[in-house]
Amino acid sequence: xxxxxxxxxxxxxxxxxxxxxxxxxxxxxxxxxxxxxxxxxxxxxxxxxxxxxxxxxxxxxxxxxxxxxxxxxxxxxxxxxxxxxxxxxxxxxxxxxxxxxxxxxxxxxxxxxxxxxxxxxxxxxxxxxxxxxxxxxxxxxxxxxxxxxxxxxxxxxxxxxxxxxxxxxxxxxxxxxxxxxxxxxxxxxxxxxxxxxxxxxxxxxxxxxxxxxxxxxxxxxxxxxxxxxxxxxxxxxxxxxxxxxxxxxxxxxxxxxxxxxxxxxxxxxxxxxxxxxxxxxxxxxxxxxxxxxxxxxxxxxxxxxxxxxxxxxxxxxxxxxxxxxxxxxxxxxxx
Amino acid sequence: xxxxxxxxxxxxxxxxxxxxxxxxxxxxxxxxxxxxxxxxxxxxxxxxxxxxxxxxxxxxxxxxxxxxxxxxxxxxxxxxxxxxxxxxxxxxxxxxxxxxxxxxxxxxxxxxxxxxxxxxxxxxxxxxxxxxxxxxxxxxxxxxxxxxxxxxxxxxxxxxxxxxxxxxxxxxxxxxxxxxxxxxxxxxxxxxxxxxxxxxxxxxxxxxxxxxxxxxxxxxxxxxxxxxxxxxxxxxxxxxxxxxxxxxxxxxxxxxxxxxxxxxxxxxxxxxxxxxxxxxxxxxxxxxxxxxxxxxxxxxxxxxxxxxxxxxxxxxxxxxxxxxxxxxxxxxxxxxxxxxxxxxxxxxxxxxxxxxxxxxxxxxxxxxxxxxxxxxxxxxxxxxxxxxxxxxxxxxxxxxxxxxxxxxxxxxxxxxxxxxxxxxxxxxxxxxxxxxxxxxxxxxxxxxxxxxxxxxxxxxxxxxxxxxxxxxxxxxxxxxxxxxxxxxxxxxxxxxxxxxxxxxxxxxxxxxxxxxxxxxxxxxxxxxxxxxxxxxxxxxxxxxxxxxxxxxxxxxxxxxxxxxxxxxxxxxxxxxxxxxxxxxxxxxxxxxxxxxxxxxxxxxxxxxxxxxxxxxxxxxxxxxxxxxxxxxxxxxxxxx
Numbered sequence: 012x013x014x015x016x017x018x019x020x021x022x023x024x025x026x027x028x029x030x031x032x033x034x035x036x037x038x039x040x041x042x043x044x045x046x047x048x049x050x051x052x053x054x055x056x057x058x059x060x061x062x063x064x065x066x067x068x069x070x071x072x073x074x075x076x077x078x079x080x081x082x083x084x085x086x087x088x089x090x091x092x093x094x095x096x097x098x099x100x101x102x103x104x105x106x107x108x109x110x111x112x113x114x115x116x117x118x119x120x121x122x123x124x125x126x127x128x129x130x131x132x133x134x135x136x137x138x139x140x141x142x143x144x145x146x147x148x149x150x151x152x153x154x155x156x157x158x159x160x161x162x163x164x165x166x167x168x169x170x171x172x173x174x175x176x177x178x179x180x181x182x183x184x185x186x187x188x189x190x191x192x193x194x195x196x197x198x199x200x201x202x203x204x205x206x207x208x209x210x211x212x213x214x215x216x217x218x219x220x221x222x223x224x225x226x227x228x229x230x231x232x233x234x235x236x237x238x239x240x241x242x243x244x245x246x247x248x249x250x251x252x253x254x255x256x257x258x259x260x261x262x263x264x265x266x267x268x269x270x271x272x273x274x275x276x277x278x279x280x281x282x283x284x285x286x287x288x289x290x291x292x293x294x295x296x297x298x299x300x301x302x303x304x305x306x307x308x309x310x311x312x313x314x315x316x317x318x319x320x321x322x323x324x325x326x327x328x329x330x331x332x333x334x335x336x337x338x339x340x341x342x343x344x345x346x
Numbered sequence: 347x348x349x350x351x352x353x354x355x356x357x358x359x360x361x362x363x364x365x366x367x368x369x370x371x372x373x374x375x376x377x378x379x380x381x382x383x384x385x386x387x388x389x390x391x392x393x394x395x396x397x398x399x400x401x402x403x404x405x406x407x408x409x410x411x412x413x414x415x416x417x418x419x420x421x422x423x424x425x426x427x428x429x430x431x432x433x434x435x436x437x438x439x440x441x442x443x444x445x446x447x448x449x450x451x452x453x454x455x456x457x458x459x460x461x462x463x464x465x466x467x468x469x470x471x472x473x474x475x476x477x478x479x480x481x482x483x484x485x486x487x488x489x490x491x492x493x494x495x496x497x498x499x500x501x502x503x504x505x506x507x508x509x510x511x512x513x514x515x516x517x518x519x520x521x522x523x524x525x526x527x528x529x530x531x532x533x534x535x536x537x538x539x540x541x542x543x544x545x546x547x548x549x550x551x552x553x554x555x556x557x558x559x560x561x562x563x564x565x566x567x568x569x570x571x572x573x574x575x576x577x578x579x580x581x582x583x584x585x586x587x588x589x590x591x592x593x594x595x596x597x598x599x600x601x602x603x604x605x606x607x608x609x610x611x612x613x614x615x616x617x618x619x620x621x622x623x624x625x626x627x628x629x630x631x632x633x634x635x636x637x638x639x640x641x642x643x644x645x646x647x648x649x650x651x652x653x654x655x656x657x658x659x660x661x662x663x664x665x666x667x668x669x670x671x672x673x674x675x676x677x678x679x680x681x682x683x684x685x686x687x688x689x690x691x692x693x694x695x696x697x698x699x700x701x702x703x704x705x706x707x708x709x710x711x712x713x714x715x716x717x718x719x720x721x722x723x724x725x726x727x728x729x730x731x732x733x734x735x736x737x738x739x740x741x742x743x744x745x746x747x748x749x750x751x752x753x754x755x756x757x758x759x760x761x762x763x764x765x766x767x768x769x770x771x772x773x774x775x776x777x778x779x780x781x782x783x784x785x786x787x788x789x790x791x792x793x794x795x796x797x798x799x800x801x802x803x804x805x806x807x808x809x810x811x812x813x814x815x816x817x818x819x820x821x822x823x824x825x826x827x828x829x830x831x832x833x834x835x836x837x838x839x840x841x842x843x844x845x846x847x848x849x850x851x852x853x854x855x856x857x858x859x860x861x862x863x864x865x866x867x868x869x870x871x872x873x874x875x876x877x878x879x880x881x882x883x884x885x886x887x888x889x890x891x892x893x894x895x896x897x898x899x900x901x902x903x904x905x906x907x908x909x910x911x912x913x914x915x916x917x918x919x920x921x922x923x924x925x926x927x928x929x930x931x932x933x934x935x936x937x938x939x940x941x942x943x944x945x946x947x948x949x950x951x952x953x954x955x956x957x958x959x960x961x962x963x964x965x966x967x968x969x970x971x972x973x974x975x976x977x978x979x980x981x982x983x984x985x986x
Contacts, residue, residue, distance in 0.1 A: 016702065016710055019783065038802035038816035041734040052730045056801075059728065063721045070688070070717055077695040078710070082633070094636040094693045102640070102686035110678045113728055117674055120730040125667040143506075173664075178501040179597065181662060181737060185803040189733025192663045194598065195500055196591025199664035212815070216662075216737040216805045218494045220501060221421050224808035300812070321421050 016078075039212040041185040045232070046203040048188045051120045058116055062109055073101075124189070133170035133202060135163060141173070141180030141193040141215065143324060144222040145286055145299040155245045156274075158286030159228045159299045161213075164238035166206055173199040181217035184230050190216045205232040214300070221322035227300025248277030249289050249345050260341025263334055272325070275345065285325060292345040298323065309339045360914035367459075367872035367916065369937055378937040380464035381872055385471050386450025387768055392475055393443035398839070399482070400434035403427045405832055408792075412825035414813040424809035425492040426511075430485075432495030433515065436611065437522050438478045440753055444618040445470070445529045447760055448557045450768065452533060454863035454870060455551050457542030457879045459918045460934050462535035463528075465941050465977065470529045472945030477522035480952060484514035491515035494807060496608070497578065499589040499600045504582050510956065516579040517952050523568045524948070530561035530568075537561075538923045542862065544881035545926045551861050551884075552628075552641050556621025559645035560614050566653065567610040574603035583958065598663055605656035613652040615749065617645055619756035620687055623709045626759055627691050629859045630706040631698025634885055637690040644683035644690075651680040661732045670729055677727030684720055688713070703857070704778035708759030711786050712752055719747030722797070737807075740800025746793045758785070758838055765842060766856050770868040771849035777841040785834030791827030795820040860885035865893055877910030878919045881926070938980065943973035 044050040085093075139161070140147040148157045163169045173182055175193040182201060183190035191201040205211075215226035233241060252258050261278065264270060270280035276289040291297075294304050301320040302308040312319050313335050317327050330338070369375035369384070379385065407427050410418040419427065449467060453460055461467045484490040489511045493502040502512045537558045541550065577588040578600065587593035589600050628635045635641060657665065657673035691713065700706070722744040726732045735741055758781075766772045804817050811817050855864035864887055866875050877895040879886065886893060895910065911919040916934040921927055947970025954963025 016707060019786075037814075040802045040816075042801055049734075052734050055728060055731050056725075056734075059725050059731065063725070066721060067717060070692075071714070073692050074695075074710075074713055077692045078700045080696070082697055082699050090697055094690075094697070097693045097696075098637045098640050098686055098689045101692075102689040103682065106682055106685040110681060110724065113724060114675060114678055117728040117730065118671060121667050121671060121674075124730055124733070178506055179498055183737075183803075183805070185734060185801075189730060190662050190736065191733075194663055196597055197664060212803065214803075214805055218498070218501070218737075218807040220506065221425060221492075223805075224421065224810050227812075 039185045041189075043186055045207040045209070045211065046187045046205050048124055048203045049186055051123055052189055055116050055120050059113060062112070066109065133168040135167055135169045136172065137161060137163070137169065138172045138174065139182060139193070141175040141177070141182075141219070143177055143220050144215070144226040144320075146182075146226070146228045147286070148228075150242070153242050153246060155242055156287045157245060157290065157294070159296065160231065160294050161228065162231045162233055162238060162241050163205055164235050165208055165232050166204060167235075168202060168204045171201045173201060178219050179217050180215045180219050180226070182213065183216040184211050184213035186211045187213075187230060192217055205230070208232050208234060210295075222299075222301075222320055225299055225301040225320055227296070229295060229300075244293070244346075245290050249275050251277070252341055252344050254340060254344070256337050256340040257344050258341075260337035260339070263337060264341060268326075268328060269338075288342065288345060290345055292343045298325075304343075306339050306343050309342060310335050313338060363871070363873045363913055366912075366914060369872070374939075375937070377942050378939045380460070380468045380935060380937050380941075382449050382453050382461045382464065382467055383768070383870065383872075383874075385467050386446045386448075388471055389442050389446025389449060389474065392471075392478065393439050393446055394839075396434050396438040396478060396482075397443070398835075400431050400439060401832060401835065403431045403434075405828060407431065408825040408828040410809065411811070411821050413822065414811050414818050416810060419809075421809045422492065425494075425807075426485075426490035428807055429491045429494050429515070430481075433481065433491065433518075435749070436495065436615075437519065438474075438481070440615045440749065440757075441522075441526060441611075442474050443757055444560075444615065445474075445526070447622070447757075447764070448533055448618065449529070451764065451863060452536055452554060452557060453540065454767075454866070454874060455554050455861055456536065456540050456545065457862045457865075457875060457881065458536065458540040459874050459912045461532050462540055463532050465935050465938055466528050467532055468938075469941035469944055470525045470532070472942045473525035473528075473948060474522060476945050476949035476952075477518050477525065480521060480949065480956075481514055481518035484511065489514065496604060497575075498604075499578060499581070499597055500591075502578060502582075503589060513579065513582065513956050516575045516582065517956055519575045520572050520579070521948065521952050523572050526564050527568050530564035533557050533561035534565075539920050539929075540918055541921050541926045542879050542881050543919070543921055543926055543928050545921070547924055547926075548638075549881055549884045549926075550642075552624045552635060552638065552645075553618075553621040553861075555642045556617045556624070556645050559649040560617045563610050563614050563617070563649045563652070567607040567614065570603050571607035571611075574600055574607070577603070579955075583955070598660070601660050601663065602656070605659045606653070608659065609656045610649075610652045612745075612748065613648050615753045617648065619712075619753045620645075622756045622760045622763075623691065623712050624687075624694075625861070626705045626709040626756075626763055627694050628885075629763075629857050630701045630703065630709075631695045632701070632858070633694055633698025634888075635690065636693030636697060637686070638884060640686050641690050644687045647683040648680060651676060651683070655680055655727075658727055658732065659736075661729055662736055667729070674727050674729045678724060681720060681724050681727075688717070688720075703762075704773070704775055704782060705759040705763035705857075707779065707782045708755050708762065711782065712755040712759070714786075715747055715751030715755060715789065719744060719752055723748065735800050737805060738800035739796040739804045739806060742806055743793050743796035743800060746796070750793070751789060755785075755789075758782075758835075761838065761842065763857065764863075765846065766849075766852035767863055767868045767870070769846040769849075770852050771845055771847060772852050772856060773841050773845045773849055777837055777844075781834050781837035781841060783834075784837060785831055788827050788829070788831030788834050792824055792831050793827075795823050795827075799824075855887065860888040862886060862893075873912060877913070935980070938977075940973050940977045940980065944970050944977065947971070947973055 042053055044053045136152055138149040138151055146159050148161050173191055173193040175195050180193040181190045187205055188201060188203040191199050209232055211230040213228045213230055252261055265279050270282055272282040272285035274281050274287045297304045297308060297312050298320050302312050316325050369379045410416055410424055489509055491511045491514050493507055493512050497515055500506055537554050580586040581589055587595040589595045589597055591597055624635060654676040655673055658677045661670050726744055762773055762778050799817060799820050802816055852868040854867055879893040879895055883889040911917055911931045917931045918934055919931050920929045922929045947966050951963055951966030954966050
């Protein structure tokens with residue numbers, strides 16, 4: 012007799028699988044890898060997934076038989092011998108083989124990913140510093156400093172140096188590689204070679220305080236030319252604004268508390284507590300992904316900083332609508 | 347099955363067992379009892395109260411996460427909720443509820459009258475209650491811990507968490523560790539010295555073995571947690587710099603100390619749960635446990651290996667691959683004993699005739715869920731894969747399959763199985779089945795989609811998420827599932843409330859079970875057994891009827907003992923550690939208020955540290971020390 016337990020179990024699992032497979036979207040998924048590193052991890056997953064399905068089906072079948080069969084009338088001694096065989100084969104030998112395969116695959120991929128395995132210096136070096144709650148991005152070889160956006164060239168090995176002087180963060184771009192922590196007091200590295208152009212979502216994966224949820228960033232994989240253009244554009248100081256509105260904004264920025272925390276290259280604003288805003292107008296998001304970088308988004312961020320990102324380290328600066336308008340005109344023009 | 351009661355045939359001049367063993371009436375009895383059964387039930391009731399509180403917190407979190415960019419609760423509140431959900435479930439529900447079952451069951455399983463140290467037992471409960479009240483009171487002050495249940499530095503150091511919040515956590519965790527430690531000592535001493543004559547190491551019930559293995563793990567693991575939290579509090583309160591890199595401290599030191607306890611802790615919870623499953627499967631297969639030695643060895647194999655896997659929580663911290671590889675390998679190996687146990691459970695059912703009452707349904711639910719949790723456990727031990735899924739919802743799914751599915755399901759099974767023994771009344775099978783099916787469906791709908799969310803890039807511990815990342819639909823499913831799961835657990839609560847006094851009478855052995863707790867009445871009298879039973883097999887009630895009893899004087903086994911140990915004085919029989927031969931007896935202490943007062947002193951002491959209030963601190967110290975002195979004093983008088 013098949014007990015109702017099993018019938019319900021099968022219905023439930025089928026339902027579960029159907030609902031989850033139909034729920035697709037464009038996610039920053041580790042299963043759509045766009046670098047050899049992420050691909051090798053995804054391959055490890057599919058290998059383990061295949062073995063897991065086999066194990067699950069076989070063990071459930073054994074369980075089904077065990078709970079529904081009539082006990083055979085055999086001698087106690089034969090039963091004990093049977094039990095022992097069952098345990099040794101099912102509990103030692105078969106798991107040993109499966110775990111062995113998993114271990115070999117693991118070591119193989121882990122060695123490939125290991126930063127130590129690559130003594131040669133990567134052509135692109137970037138330093139990413141975790142802040143509460145945003146990312147300071149520095150290209151030491153090119154004199155470029157930006158925030159919450161990382162541009163990398165396609166098909167080139169990138170070495171990201173990860174540091175933090177506050178709490179632990181973790182940098183994660185699922186489509187490009189696994190994550191690495193930014194641990195105060197030590198320097199970690201994350202390396203990958205992106206092989207597809209595009210925009211890839213990344214975020215902080217280690218709980219780092221009240222706004223951990225809004226500590227996102229974007230990786231842009233550019234063609235070699237675009238990357239070079241981006242670097243040279245970002246190396247230069249900010250162009251002086253020509254519109255009167257924007258000029259008013261610059262004056263306000265330099266004379267108010269803004270300049271105490273933010274740097275805008277080519278101006279007197281040289282604060283370092285907050286993100287460098289020299290080319291803020293060219294970025295796609297503000298406040299580490301909390302709001303889109305549009306004139307409206309910027310205005311909302313300035314008007315209601317603590318409402319958009321409660322707990323953010325940027326205090327609520329009290330500005331008139333007029334002042335916000337000029338600041339937005341200035342900042343959005345910094346491209 | 348009925349047993350002649352040798353206790354009643356007494357000489358008239360000796361006091362009756364009632365006079366010797368019964369607690370004082372009323373409130374005084376409540377605070378002074380040292381009866382392991384009252385204490386055990388108290389543990390279970392208190393722990394389940396915390397379970398439902400933490401469960402409600404989870405529902406609020408799922409309401410917040412049901413839709414993107416939602417603001418059901420603020421970021422601050424959400425962070426407090428997920429921190430306290432984890433903290434309560436681990437420290438105030440899972441661990442103590444298992445200690446409750448252990449306290450209630452172990453003397454009964456061993457054929458004894460109480461635990462080895464009954465006052466220590468009472469003390470353990472009061473400390474647990476005190477630490478629970480201590481931690482939860484943080485909500486009253488609006489200062490609940492918000493640094494995650496793992497409280498990683500530097501986030502939890504004074505510079506980044508200046509409020510009192512984290513002190514509730516750090517001190518509370520140290521506080522509750524005292525309770526766990528004294529409980530573990532009691533389990534070990536009881537299992538080795540208080541077994542019924544004839545219960546050789548080869549005949550100890552597997553449930554007892556699982557508690558012994560767990561207790562040894564507690565003794566080795568908890569000091570590490572106490573150190574981790576102690577150094578954290580020293581950094582916070584006294585400005586030491588154990589974890590401050592700028593002053594020569596090390597951030598990862600905390601993680602090593604924490605996980606050296608943290609990973610074994612998973613198995614500390616898991617082992618007694620497997621012991622319960624083994625018991626239930628054996629009884630409802632009406633067949634001896636297949637591979638007794640394999641299962642017992644697996645308990646200790648897990649207990650040992652689990653101390654060598656902690657670094658797999660730290661794969662992304664930047665350690666060299668040679669180092670992490672070693673811990674990955676150990677993490678694969680720890681799966682082997684679980685596999686062995688799994689085969690033993692299947693083997694037991696294979697040889698038996700399986701019945702499906704509610705406890706067995708929960709055990710089967712455990713098998714179905716735990717297999718998946720175990721498999722994903724092996725997956726996350728794989729270093730490269732872990733770098734993708736660690737700190738993502740995949741891990742949330744994994745450990746809920748293990749800690750909720752593979753620990754809470756057995757605990758619910760255990761409730762249905764042993765509540766009739768505790769109350770004398772059966773729970774409703776019908777309501778129990780409704781509860782089980784609702785929980786099983788709700789559980790999988792809640793936690794299965796989390797695997798997919800994690801692989802799609804949803805990180806843990808986020809109070810909200812953006813629209814358009816492909817998270818919306820699955821999160822809604824998860825939230826709906828959590829409501830179903832909550833209803834399922836609520837049905838069991840209802841079942842216990844309705845039937846613990848009014849359900850059909852249970853009788854001594856309603857399940858036709860094999861172990862000694864079913865040889866006595868339901869609920870058992872304060873003195874547990876009429877006399878010490880003599881054990882001649884692993885499944886005494888199946889193999890011998892009626893059970894033989896031992897006489898006090900010469901250790902000879904007879905059908906009707908003349909004056910059994912403990913019939914007219916508070917004492918329990920002692921047997922030798924290995925072969926369980928009669929080895930005299932020892933006095934069980936009288937009920938006493940002293941353990942509760944020591945607990946109260948500790949509570950006041952910890953409040954003093956929390957508030958940096960010297961007066962409160964010293965009041966606590968004086969009260970605690972005075973009570974301890976009285977405790978030692980009484981011991982000297984009693985035992986002289």
